[in-house]
Amino acid sequence: MSTATGNLILGWDVGGAHLKRAVLAPDGTLLSVEMAACPLWQGLDKLDAAMAALSSATGRSVVTMTGELTDLWPDRATGVAGLSRALAERLGADTGIYAGRAGFVPATDAPDYAADVASANWHATAAALARLCGDGVLVDIGSTTTDIIRFAGTQVCFAGYNDAERMESGELVYSGAARTPVMALAPTLPFRGRQVPLMAEHFATTADIHRLTGDLPEGADLHPAADGGEKTREASARRLLRMVGRDLGPCTLAEAEALAAFATEVQLHRLHVALAQVLSAGGVAADASLVGAGVGRFLAQRLAARAGRSYRDAGVVLAGDPALAAVAADCAPAVAVARLATY
Template sequence: MKNSNHNDIYIAWDIGGAYTKYAIEQNSQVRCYVQKCELWKNFFELKDLISRILKKFKNKKIINLITMSGEMCDIFENREIGVKKIINHFKSLKSTSYIFTKNKLFFDIKSNNFSVNNIASMNWIATSNFLANRVENCIGIDIGSTTTDIILIKNNKIINRRINDFTGLINHELLYSGILRTPIYALTHEIKYRNKKYKIIPENFANMSDIYRLLAYLKPAYDYSSTSDNRSKSNINNMKRLSRIFGFDYHSTKKDLLFMLSKKIFTIHMDHISSNIKYHLQQKYVKTKDLKIVGIGIGKFLIRLICKKNNWRYIDFNEYCTHKTVGIYQPSDIAPAYSLIPLLSNYEKNT
C-alpha cells in the first residue's frame, strides 16, 4: 500500500444483501453510490456490478477496500461460506484488494492472514473507527433501509459490546428497523386513535417506506427500495398498501385517517429509536460532557428530529468528512464504505 499514489483509483465497497454501497476516490475527490444488488437472490448480480465498475477504470491501478454484511444472505449455507465466497471473487480479479477487519487492520486479500469472524458483518466497525478518530464522545446512529446501528464512542474509544449481530441485538446496539424495507408490524401490532383500536395485519402488505413517503420525509434519491406490491410509489398506491395492513380497502374518504395513522406509526418508530438512545445514555454517559449524537444513513433526518425533541446536540456525519464529494449521494449515505478511505490513509501513515 505504501506504493500508492494520487493517480490510483480507490473503490471502497460495503457489500450488503439487498444493496451494495461504494465510494470511488480519484484525485482526492469522492463520489458515493448506492446500487440495488440483490445478493440474497443470486451471486451473479454482485459479480456483474463489480465487473462493470472496474471496467470504467481498466487503464488505471485500482485498489479495492472491502467490508460487508451480505455474507448472511440465505444463498450461502452459513456466514463463513458467504465471507469466503465474496473474498474469493475479489481474489480472482486483477486489481489489488484489501479486506477491512474489526481489529482496524487492512489485509491483502490474497494473504489469507485474517479471520472470518473479524470480517462478517463488521461494516459498522469502519464507521465506528472513523468517528473514534474524530469525536471524543458521541453516539452515532446509522439508520438504513432495514437496520439501525448504534455506535458508542467514549474518550475516543469504541465501547460497543457488539461482536456480531447476535450480541448487537441483545445489547441494544443493532435494531432491525429502518426507513424503507422494515414491515410495519415489526414496530407495532395496533394503534389507538380517537378511542379506537386499529389492528395491524402481520403481512407484507406495506412497509415503512410507505409511511415516510406519505408523510413527505423520503427524498426521491433515497426512495430506492421496491414497494411491497411492486406497484408505483404514488400517494394513492401508498394509501392502498397502508389500507391493507389495517384490514380495509382504500377510499378517498379515508385519506385523513390514513395520514393520522401514519403519523402515529412514525411516532412509534421515533420512540423506539429514542428509547434505545436513552438506554445507552443512562448506562454509559451519565457524567459525560459535550456528548454529540451523530446522524448517519438515509434515516438521519429521524435522528435530527429526535435530537430536537430531546434537546440533544445533533451533528451530521458529513461534517467530519474532508473529501470533496460529487454526485447525488453523500458520505453519510454510505458511511461504512466511505469510512474505509480515510481509515486506509491513517493505516498507511502508521505502518
C-alpha cells in the same frame, strides 16, 4: 464519470440489499460516492449487475460487508469466505477486507477472521468518525437497520461485536427507513378510534410511511414496493391501509397520512429506547453529539432533539466537499472504510 488510475482508493460497502462505493484520490480527496440496489440473496450475478451500474473507476479496493448474512450462504463464516473470494476475483487480488477490531486483512485471509469481518461496517463508520470528531454517538439509520455506536478518544466503544450481542445491547436495531415491514413496528396502530391489530402480511414497508409523511429522501427506496406497485403517495396509502384491513377509497388519503405519522412515532420510540440503553452504558461525554448517517438520518436528527443532544451530519464530517456530503452520509461505511485505508 470515468476515472482510470491505479492510485485511487475504492471503498466498498457490500450489503445484502445495496452496493455502495466511495472513490478517494491519493491525497484523500473524496471524488465520488455511488449506491446501487443489489439483492445479493438472489445470486452473485446481482453483485455483477450492481457493479456494472456504477461509474468506471480503478484502483485499490477495500471492502466492508454485511452481505455474508444473505441466505445465498448457509452461515456467516461461509458467507465471508465466499463473498471475499468473489470480491477478490472482481476487484483484484490486492483487495483488502475490513475486519473491524482486527484492521484490514487480505481477501485470502478473510475466512480466518470471519468473526471480525462479518457485518463490521458499523465499526468502520464509527472508527473513522472517532478519528475526525472526538466524542460522539453514531446513529446510522439505513434502509433496513439502525446502528447506535458510541466513540470517544479516537476509540470505538461497543458493548457487543457480533449481531446477536449488538441486538442485546441496543446497538443494532432491525428497524430502517425503507425496507422494514410495517407489521414489525407494532402489534397495533390507532385507526378511527380503535387500536387495530396489524395484519401479519408484507403489505407495506417503512418506505410507505415515510413517503406519506413527506420525509423519505429521494433515492432511499431502491427496491420494489411490497406489492411491486408504484411509489406514489396514493400507492403507499393503499398499501398502508391494507395493514389495518382497509382500502383507499372508502378511507381517505388524510387517514392514511395520520396512520403513517403515528407509525413513525412508534418507530422513533423504539429507536429512542435503544439509544437510551446505549447511552446508559456511559463512556462518552454528556454533551457528545449524535452523528447521523444513512438514508434515514432524518430520524436521527429527531432522536438528537429528544435526547437533548446536538446533532452533526456524518456526511459533512466524512466528505470534505459539501457537494458530496449528502451522498457520503447515505453511504457512510463506504466512505469510512476508504478513509481508514489512508491512515
